[in-house]
Amino acid sequence: MSLSSPFSSASTEFAHMADTPTPAYRVRRWTPRAKITVLLFAVAVAALALAPAVTGAAFMDRAVALFVYILLAVTWNALAGYAGQVSVGQQGFFGLGAYVTIRLSDAGLPVFPSLVVAALVVGAIALPVSFVMLRLKEGEFAIGMWVLATLFHLLVNLDPLIQGETGVSLIALNAVPAETRNLVIYLMALVSAVAVISAMFLLLRSRIGAALQAIRDDEAAAHSVGVNVFRTKQVIFVFAAFGAALAGALWLAGNVSFQPKAYFSVQWMAYTIFMVIVGGIGTFEGAILGAIVFFLLETFLGGYGVWYLLVLGASAIVMALGFPQGIWGYLKSRHGLSLVMVGRHLEAPETKKSGKGSGWSADG
Amino acid sequence: MSVLEISDLTARHGLLTAVKGVSFSVAPGEVVALVGANGAGKSTLLRSIAGAHLDQGGRVTLKGEDLTGCDAHKRVQRGLALVPEGRKLFSQMNVWENLCLGAQVGRSGDWTPERIFDVFDNLQKRRYSACTHLSGGEQQAVAIGRALVSNPDVIMLDEVSLGLSPAIVDRVYAVLPELRASGTGVVVVEQDLGRALSVADRVICMLEGEIVLQGRADSLSREEIIGAYFGLPPGSEDHANPAMGAMT
């Protein structure tokens, strides 16, 4: 299969969906439903941004958790669902995000910027790491990432500042009045979630998205027609590491104290995998939906402790065995439902620009 | 009384129906040659009979026992063996291990791994070589031996002569008289029509998943078979075809 064939088939597909014979590339980019979705999304974000005016600290606290889950789910979905690399070690980046935040803040960087800078630093660390890890396949990659996460955990424990498993607090936060602190963290988490969702959206609509689609169809074939499989996966790997680190940094901001054990726990992966599997792995909307479902379950059932975890694990098995496409994948296959347009279509002018037969490269 | 009876067998590959309602039977000691162009559905038919191709309909009866719906290994246990197209040896295992695997179903009879080493005597010195290291002829001998040691009532051979020199093919087919004498039914898929006609009692010709011609090997003319082979109306088989080189 050539790289261009999915596009041509997509163009006919979407030409059917268009009511009027508008130029092909416009049809491909936006359907009316997609426009409405984006509009609704913008309204929802605006409402959430204004919500603190009428709600209290408790609401903001919970909402930060939801945004963190969204960050984890969307970026893990990018890695596992789109790039086909099932990591069970994103908690390593999650923990590093929190740790680097503490280090930066300790070094004198203002506390709120250090949250974002920490995520960038972890993304930068992930790049060299990707050269080794991405050469592992399937189960080996999954568990290799897990080993890597525990290695990060152990190395962080070596830092005297962390005091081993005792941990340390992000003390700089205490200097900020509680009210301001809550508001700023809430808004930062909201902006982060929106930014990562948007980045994912744009990523999937870019050449990387097309390359990912080709890889998903047939990795060897994609490679043979010049898709740079490794580079594409690297971009996603770094993006996922950045997202997990940002989630970790925000979690730290919301909880103040850093205990390595809690941050580097594989529990985060159990949560994330549950979210994405239930929502629909490999679907853009599914990951977000899954995070919301998980958030609601946790809010109402989280008090059941171990039973709750049991149910999470069991549903991951049941979904994987009997319902692997998840809620969104099911809706999509049954009703052709797709709110936003990502995946296997490209804006026509871009395809022309990239020229035929030219090797694809992800120059970040 | 036939030992193997196929009725109305249908087999699909996804949307493609590769075998369309085929019926035939094999008598004890009878050698049936199945011929037809590439893609006619011969391999799919044999794999369906052997239970290795699941997407199928129709009935397969062996010695009066209905095998429809049985797994492949159960059919081998009942006495139906297939030498698959492309040999499909376990290449990391040695010759002896491949033969032992076949003998493991535990059907008693004349065929044992040691007999295979007698019949194909050049295998004797390769006994403990991994099958990857064997020549094509040796590999084919192992593949046939592996099926024979299950002491089947019916053995099906799918293109066993493919890629072998005529002298080696002679040796491979040299086991047929003994099988015939012992009452074993044999189905061979053979591209070389001349050879098919010479070894078989009966010839079945397939075209696009259907039987288009069948009859006793000595009563069919080559022209008739070639016509059926290509789906030509009678009398128009003046196409010189390289595939028929072996016939002329």
Place this chain on the structure above:
Amino acid sequence: MIDILLQGVLLGGYYALLAVGLAFLYSIMGIINLAHGSFAVLAAYLVLAMADSLGINVWLAVLAVLPIMAVIGALVDRLIFEPVQKGGQLLSVLATFGLSVVIDNLIFQIWGANTRTLANALGDLAWASWEIGGLWVGKISVYILLTAVGLLTGLTLLIARTPLGRAIRATATDPDTAGLVGVDARRARTIASALAFVAIGVAGAALGMRTTFTPYAGVTQLLFAFQAAVIGGSTSVRGTLFGGIVLGLAQTLGATIHTQGFLIGGHLVFFAALFLRLQFGTLRLPKLRRAAA
């Protein structure tokens, strides 16, 4: 120094034992069972429960648990491995990870959070040691190493020499053709899975005898097993002994360098082995299973 090497080798015996089941399943089915460590811990709890509640000898309890593990292995094969394999690697990773979460929390729910050990049930043996040339060697560690060698040899012979072993190998290479030769491929797989789980049961018993365990100890055991298997060549049952010993040595050496160095030493050697393998490919022994299937 010799003491360190000795301790490292003995520890390696345990890791080899732990890794066998993982490597065996991977070589037969191509599935990396992420619930591997959880099942080892489960076996340890089962032994403890038998010894405690029935009041039977701990060795008898181990013997009683092994068939239970075999049955669990057969069930897991039919209920999870087999259906999941058709869906590809992604699903097998997800399902076995979900399984590990379920097992861990089930153990927690049944037996509580307390740290347990089989050492008490062993009596004096738990602390007994031999003195060899001025070095003290724990008897239990030696027994575990010997068990590992025995189990690996037995399993290797079983696979290489017996009709069952041939059937399992044939199934691993090409289940369809195995069927055509009269091998019941499903049965062979299920038996292989049961065998792997017996090995996991032995490893779990060894875990409980040499140290303590908690409901969530499965994670660490999985990682150790995986590391030993990868260092030993990933898919080779024999290689796990080598891998286990290298891992044991690395950890023991790491521990002498730094108080936290035990695990870090192991991880670093693991990544070094991984890197070497990716770079040169030589550490990888031939797979039983055909890559394509």
